[in-house]
Amino acid sequence: MKWASYHNHTTFSDGAEAPRDFLAFAEAAGVGHLGFADHYYKASPEATTAPDWALQLDAVEIYFDTIAELKATAPATLEIVTGLEFDWLDHSAAWLAPVAADPRLDYTIGSVHFVGSDSIDLTRTYWEKLSTDEINAVTRRYWKTVCEMVSSQCFDIAGHLDLVKKFDFYPTEDMSDVIAETLDAIADTHMTVELNTAGWRKDCRACYPTEAILRECLRRDIPVTLSSDAHQAHLVAADFDRGADLLARVGYTHIAQFRQRERFLVPLVR
Ligand SMILES: [Zn+2]
Ligand SMILES: [Zn+2]
Incomplete structure (x- = not known):
C-alpha cells in the first residue's frame, strides 16, 4: 500500500516550502496520494484579510490553480489531491460552508x-497561566467546540481531534461524556478522523487522538486517515509506520482516502 498524506502545509499558509517541493519527498517516502491542506481562516463574513499564518483570502484562486497545475504535471505514480484545513470559529458555518463546498476540493x-478567542495551540505560556478550574473549563469548551464543528457538516475530516492536550496540560475532571458526544456526532455525520502524527513531535509526546479515543472511533466504525500535519516537506509521511502499527493494534484494517469529496477505504497493508 502506498501512503495517502493529506494534512500538509505549504508557503500558501505557514509551511516552509511550496507545494511542488513536496513531490520528491512524497515519492521517496512511498506516498501515492498527496494532498495539501493549507490553513483557511476567515474571522467573519465581512473579513477580507487573513492572519499571516493562513492562506490569504485573495490568494485562494492561485492556491487552487497551483495545485491543479501540479495535478496535471505530477508523475503517474503520485496522485495530487486538493484540500484545505478550515479554522472552525464559533458560529462560522454560515460563511465557511460555501468555501468548503468548492468543487475543486477533494476533501x-x-x-x-481557538476556544472562544483563545488560541489553545500557540504557546505553552497560555496553559501555564491557567488554574486547574480554568484548564477543566477550557478543555470542556474545546470539546464542545469540536462537537459544533462536526455538527456543522461542512467538513470531511476532523483534524487533530484532541489537540487540546498539545502542551501536556490535562483536566482533572472526567471529559468522557463530552468526548463520547463528539464521537457520536462524528459517526452520525459520517466524518473521518485523522491519526495525526504531529502530536508525537510536541510536548504531549502522543499522537492525536490518543489510542483510547481511536478505540472508541473504531467501536463506532469511524474511518481514519493517517496524517503528519507537515509544515516541512521532509515530514510528509513522518511516523507513518508508527501510526499504521498503532492503527493495526487498535484493530483498524482499512484506511480512508478521498477524491472529489468521495471517501473510499483501502486495506491497511504494507
Ligand atoms: Zn491544525
Ligand atoms: Zn495543520
Missing part, C-alpha cells in the same frame, strides 16, 4: 485551534 479538514 476538507475541520480543525479547532
Whole structure:
C-alpha cells in the first residue's frame, strides 16, 4: 500500500516550502496520494484579510490553480489531491460552508485551534497561566467546540481531534461524556478522523487522538486517515509506520482516502 498524506502545509499558509517541493519527498517516502491542506481562516463574513499564518483570502484562486497545475504535471505514480484545513470559529458555518463546498476540493479538514478567542495551540505560556478550574473549563469548551464543528457538516475530516492536550496540560475532571458526544456526532455525520502524527513531535509526546479515543472511533466504525500535519516537506509521511502499527493494534484494517469529496477505504497493508 502506498501512503495517502493529506494534512500538509505549504508557503500558501505557514509551511516552509511550496507545494511542488513536496513531490520528491512524497515519492521517496512511498506516498501515492498527496494532498495539501493549507490553513483557511476567515474571522467573519465581512473579513477580507487573513492572519499571516493562513492562506490569504485573495490568494485562494492561485492556491487552487497551483495545485491543479501540479495535478496535471505530477508523475503517474503520485496522485495530487486538493484540500484545505478550515479554522472552525464559533458560529462560522454560515460563511465557511460555501468555501468548503468548492468543487475543486477533494476533501476538507475541520480543525479547532481557538476556544472562544483563545488560541489553545500557540504557546505553552497560555496553559501555564491557567488554574486547574480554568484548564477543566477550557478543555470542556474545546470539546464542545469540536462537537459544533462536526455538527456543522461542512467538513470531511476532523483534524487533530484532541489537540487540546498539545502542551501536556490535562483536566482533572472526567471529559468522557463530552468526548463520547463528539464521537457520536462524528459517526452520525459520517466524518473521518485523522491519526495525526504531529502530536508525537510536541510536548504531549502522543499522537492525536490518543489510542483510547481511536478505540472508541473504531467501536463506532469511524474511518481514519493517517496524517503528519507537515509544515516541512521532509515530514510528509513522518511516523507513518508508527501510526499504521498503532492503527493495526487498535484493530483498524482499512484506511480512508478521498477524491472529489468521495471517501473510499483501502486495506491497511504494507
Ligand atoms: Zn491544525
Ligand atoms: Zn495543520
